[in-house]
Amino acid sequence: MVASLATVVRSAVFVVLMGFCCVILPYSNALAQNDPLPSWNSGAVRTSITDFVARVTTPGGADFVPPAERIAVFDNDGTLWCEQPIYFQAAFALDRVKAMAPHHPEWKSQQQFKAFLSGDKKALAEQGEKGLLTLVTAAHSGMTTDEFAKSVADWLATAQHPRFNRPYNELVYQPMVELLAYLRTNGFKTFIVSGGGVEFMRVWAEKAYGIPPEQVIGSSGVTKYQLDTAGRPSLLKTAKVQFIDDGPGKPVGINMMIGRRPILAFGNSDGDHQMLQWTMAGSGARFAGIVHHTDAAREYAYDHPSKVGQLDKAWEEAKAKGWTVVDMKQDWNRVFAFEP
Structure with a gap:
């Protein structure tokens, strides 16, 4: 049967449109993929980040920093993942x-x-x-440390957040995951510096953030070397506290574990104040950022006073010295990766 003129026209239009899409869509996807920070809204905050990175990575520029010195440190609770209603x-x-x-x-x-x-x-x-x-x-x-790591992994596989009804390790901030990747692409070495337990974070941090265990600094307890009845060695976790990586402990931990002063630091509370101060006290280009929790609809809204994540002294210094303050509600177009 000979096709009608209308059918031929429709077929021709369909073929042309499909060919057009094959040309345009890959180009559009390429544009989207070329944006390293898609979850960050355009504005002063995003620009402050990209401008800083451009300054310290441009060879020959006045603020150029060699790759070995591009150290970036991040608090974890409330900075990289949610911390409400209680620390995870x-x-x-x-x-x-x-x-x-x-x-x-x-x-x-x-x-x-x-x-x-x-x-x-x-x-x-x-x-x-x-x-x-x-x-x-x-x-x-x-x-033992191995038994503890397994208990953390088992808990993450079953426990769910009381509000979001999702595993706790899904409640990482997508904009911060993008920022970590963006910095690493530009020659930065990224570290977690948190008041949380170092062995708790090391179980899941690499998968969540791309930060390997050796670049996680946290509070720790004393471990004891032992041999079992078969002569196999292990490390036993004791009840004695070894180091608290919070407040003034954070610069101490950075100096002890990294040995270089960071040029970029991000936190969200007064527990990060000294880390931010220590970072900004160095010479050359510096960046201090604070995640301000202002979005009660998508996450939580809180700062001071707050039993978890109080932001008071660090807030005042940030405003006085022009540190970058991220308004979660205004500066992020999504908070978690599972958002549409």
Whole structure:
């Protein structure tokens, strides 16, 4: 049967349009892929980042920094991933205490454990930070480092955030993941410098951020070398604190573990204040950034006063000295990768 004129025309138009799409769409995708920071809205904040990177990576420029000296440090909780309603490591510790309770009948007579396991929030609150520290210590000691790493991985595979109903390690900030990759593409070496436990973060940080274990600095407990009955060596996690990587401890940890002063630092709270100060006190081009939580709809809105992630002194210095403050609501077009 001979095709009608209308059919021929429609077919011809379809072929032309498909050919047009084959030319245009790859070009459009290439444009999208060439944007290293697609989750960042255009504006002063994004420009401050890209301008800084351009300045320190342009050979022959007044602010050029050799690749070996391009050190960038990032807080974790509230800077790279969510930290509300409680620090995720605290959520892990509390869940682990519940799971361990059947193997520790003595906890039934110990007030800190008794209050928590019975759901007596008032009694637990009265114990304050000391009571919480007891629970956290129990969840982080008395096992080998390998056993601890497995417990963290198992928890991440099953536990979900109470608001978002997603695994905790999906609640990483997509704009910050893009920023980390952008910096590495431009010759930076990226580090986590966090008050969180170093062995807790090292389990999942590389997959989440592309930051390997040796570039994660955090609080740590004393570990003890031992041999089992078969002569196999292991490291036992003890209840003794070795180092707290928070506040003034952050510059100390940077000096101890990196040995170079960063030229770029990002935080979100007063716990990062000294790290930001230490970074900005060096010579040459410097960058200090603060993630300000202003988006109650997509994440949370808080700063000061706040039990988690208080931002007060660092906020004042940022405003006084012109540090870059990221307004989450205004500067990010999406917060998490799972957003449309």
